[in-house]
Amino acid sequence: MLIILNIMTHEHVSNNIKELRKNSGFTQAQLAELVGVARVSIVAIENGRFLPTIETALRISKALGVSIERIFWLKDETK
Numbered sequence: 001m002l003i004i005l006n007i008m009t010h011e012h013v014s015n016n017i018k019e020l021r022k023n024s025g026f027t028q029a030q031l032a033e034l035v036g037v038a039r040v041s042i043v044a045i046e047n048g049r050f051l052p053t054i055e056t057a058l059r060i061s062k063a064l065g066v067s068i069e070r071i072f073w074l075k076d077e078t079k
Helices: 017-023 028-035 039-046 054-064
Strands: 013-015 072-074
Touching: 017 028, 017 039, 017 054, 028 039, 028 054, 039 054
Parallel strands: none
Antiparallel strands: 013 072
């Protein structure tokens, strides 16, 4: 059976990591350390230039203490 995946680009996903991170009192470097990535990765994710892996997204969710649905969502494609 052939399965074709619909690969979504970062243009289809939004996040509010920056707001949640600041509300939690973390710097980008502190969040990066908790998640196990480089600070530049957090910068790129916050700015929507990079879509994290599922594992990284779950680690961000855990570090910020909120559900993944509060961090990432699909943009309305009807716009």
